[in-house]
Amino acid sequence: xxxxxxxxxxxxxxxxxxxxxxxxxxxxxxxxxxxxxxxxxxxxxxxxxxxxxxxxxxxxxxxxxxxxxxxxxxxxxxxxxxxxxxxxxxxxxxxxxxxxxxxxxxxxxxxxxxxxxxxxxxxxxxxxxxxxxxxxxxxxxxxxxxxxxxxxxxxxxxxxxxxxxxxxxxxxxxxxxxxxxxxxxxxxxxxxxxxxxxxxxxxxxxxxxxxxxxxxxxxxxxxxxxxxxxxxxxxxxxxxxxxxxxxxxxxxxxxxxxxxxxxxxxxxxxxxxxxxxxxxxxxxxxxxxxxxxxxxxxxxxxxxxxxxxxxxxxxxxxxxxxxxxxxxxxxxxxxxxxxxxxxxxxxxxxxxxxxxxxxxxxxxxxxxxxxxxxxxxxxxxxxxxxxxxxxxxxxxxxxxxxxxxxxxxxxxxxxxxxxxxxxxxxxxxxxxxxxxxxxxxxxxxxxxxxxxxxxxxxxxx
Numbered sequence: 001x002x003x004x005x006x007x008x009x010x011x012x013x014x015x016x017x018x019x020x021x022x023x024x025x026x027x028x029x030x031x032x033x034x035x036x037x038x039x040x041x042x043x044x045x046x047x048x049x050x051x052x053x054x055x056x057x058x059x060x061x062x063x064x065x066x067x068x069x070x071x072x073x074x075x076x077x078x079x080x081x082x083x084x085x086x087x088x089x090x091x092x093x094x095x096x097x098x099x100x101x102x103x104x105x106x107x108x109x110x111x112x113x114x115x116x117x118x119x120x121x122x123x124x125x126x127x128x129x130x131x132x133x134x135x136x137x138x139x140x141x142x143x144x145x146x147x148x149x150x151x152x153x154x155x156x157x158x159x160x161x162x163x164x165x166x167x168x169x170x171x172x173x174x175x176x177x178x179x180x181x182x183x184x185x186x187x188x189x190x191x192x193x194x195x196x197x198x199x200x201x202x203x204x205x206x207x208x209x210x211x212x213x214x215x216x217x218x219x220x221x222x223x224x225x226x227x228x229x230x231x232x233x234x235x236x237x238x239x240x241x242x243x244x245x246x247x248x249x250x251x252x253x254x255x256x257x258x259x260x261x262x263x264x265x266x267x268x269x270x271x272x273x274x275x276x277x278x279x280x281x282x283x284x285x286x287x288x289x290x291x292x293x294x295x296x297x298x299x300x301x302x303x304x305x306x307x308x309x310x311x312x313x314x315x316x317x318x319x320x321x322x323x324x325x326x327x328x329x330x331x332x333x334x335x336x337x338x339x340x341x342x343x344x345x346x347x348x349x350x351x352x353x354x355x356x357x358x359x360x361x362x363x364x365x366x367x368x369x370x371x372x373x374x375x376x377x378x379x380x381x382x383x384x385x386x387x388x389x390x391x392x393x394x395x396x397x398x399x400x401x402x403x404x405x406x407x408x409x410x411x412x413x414x415x416x417x418x419x420x421x422x423x424x425x426x427x428x429x430x431x432x433x434x435x436x437x438x439x440x441x442x443x444x445x446x447x448x449x450x451x452x453x454x455x456x457x458x459x460x461x
Contacts, residue, residue, distance in 0.1 A: 006081075006277055009033040009053060011060030015443060019061055019258075024270030026308060027282070039438040041419055043069060047076050057277060059083045061258040064138065065434040067093040068358065071351045081343055083273060084257040088235040090349040092256045094138040095170055100354065101255070105232040107225070108251045110172040110243075116360045121169035125157045128171075134160055137170040138357055150174060168356070176246040180253060181218055183226035184261060185238045186272045186285075187338040190226060192265060192292045193218040215296030222250060223336060229255050236276065236341050237269045264309040276340055286311050289336055395422050405453045407446050415439050429454050 005028075010020055012034060022032045033053045037046050050058065058080055062070045067089065074086050091098045102109045114137070115121035125132075134157060136147035149164075151157040161169060177198070184192040194215045222242050229252060230238040239259035243251045261269075271285040288311050295303065352359075395417065402408055402416075402425075416439050420428060428435040433451050436442055 006056035009055035012036040087348040115169040131174040133172040
């Protein structure tokens with residue numbers, strides 16, 4: 001007797017590119033629902049919609065700027081399985097979270113220091129050895145390495161922080177690299193892997209910065225490390241960027257459930273999830289190891305359009321009866337099987353403990369005022385590191401300041417103040433401007449104008 005299938009919902013967010021489409025779940029017999037989060041004050045409506053559609057499984061990645069909101073949403077929907085789980089998506093939120101994840105599971109990474117107190121960051125940068133890498137930790141991805149910087153001295157490091165205002169201060173040892181390798185996994189099995197090599201005389205490997213890529217001879221040691229990370233994250237699908245240092249050592253640079261992938265890889269993920277959710281009613285996909293070496297020979301312009309690529313299992317032929325013939329089977333395809341994934345009970349990374357970006361407060365710097373600007377050095381703030389000058393605002397003054405930005409009208413301001421309040425707006429402008437995108441029609445270009453106006457207003461003479 002066939003068991004009933006869980007009801008699938010695809011999770012979408014306004015202004016965020018969609019990773020999955022219903023077509024990725026080819027052959028699923030039941031209706032697949034869609035639920036879209038509209039930002040702003042939309043949490044309660046979203047929860048109600050998921051319940052009303054009786055969704056059992058909600059599939060989709062959550063961007064960094066909505067991660068904490070969806071932690072609350074997941075708690076309000078205890079009977080809904082999120083794929084990937086919020087714990088699996090912990091590393092999506094920030095590079096700081098990647099560091100916490102790798103430290104917990106003893107995964108090799110470059111030595112990293114994270115500072116929420118600017119004085120401590122300045123003291124470390126004064127005494128450490130160089131070169132160092134300074135990255136923007138929180139928010140969207142690196143956009144091809146544009147938020148990753150190599151500094152060769154304390155003076156360069158301090159000038160960078162004065163210019164960029166990254167907060168927290170995220171510093172790594174610079175590791176001279178031969179190349180790095182991106183590995184994509186489904187069910188803890190590598191399904192695609194490729195080298196990214198820096199141009200001659202450069203250190204960034206991103207193709208947007210002139211790096212080259214190829215699919216040939218990715219070492220098994222790299223695949224094994226990526227698999228180890230995927231299993232530690234309990235992720236249904238996963239990607240790792242792994243550096244091969246000139247010292248011959250491997251180190252994880254990035255890892256997350258959110259990554260760019262050709263449509264046929266998203267189809268493979270869909271097939272895997274159909275098998276996972278159907279109690280064996282759908283066949284587990286067969287994805288041969290090192291398939292990427294052959295598929296990588298196809299022009300990328302074609303790969304972007306190819307869908308539903310499938311592989312049958314190899315069945316060796318023999319010329320004699322079964323009782324006399326010899327067969328060799330490579331056990332579990334060289335120890336990289338496609339595995340099922342069961343949800344973990346409880347929360348591994350509860351926000352009350354791990355959400356440093358929102359929980360950390362410099363209590364010693366608190367000043368009695370209607371609103372106090374957070375300490376300098378915070379993300380996108382316009383004051384030098386370790387300059388703790390404060391400023392007071394009431395609602396009228398802040399509203400007047402923001403209304404000076406072209407395109408910011410009364411309706412947008414009403415919604416912004418309703419969602420965040422005076423203190424919340426100031427906090428967001430200093431720590432995490434992207435949070436303000438929860439306001440309807442406030443997109444990145446307009447946000448950039450607001451942040452520039454904010455910086456101009458508070459840059460010391």
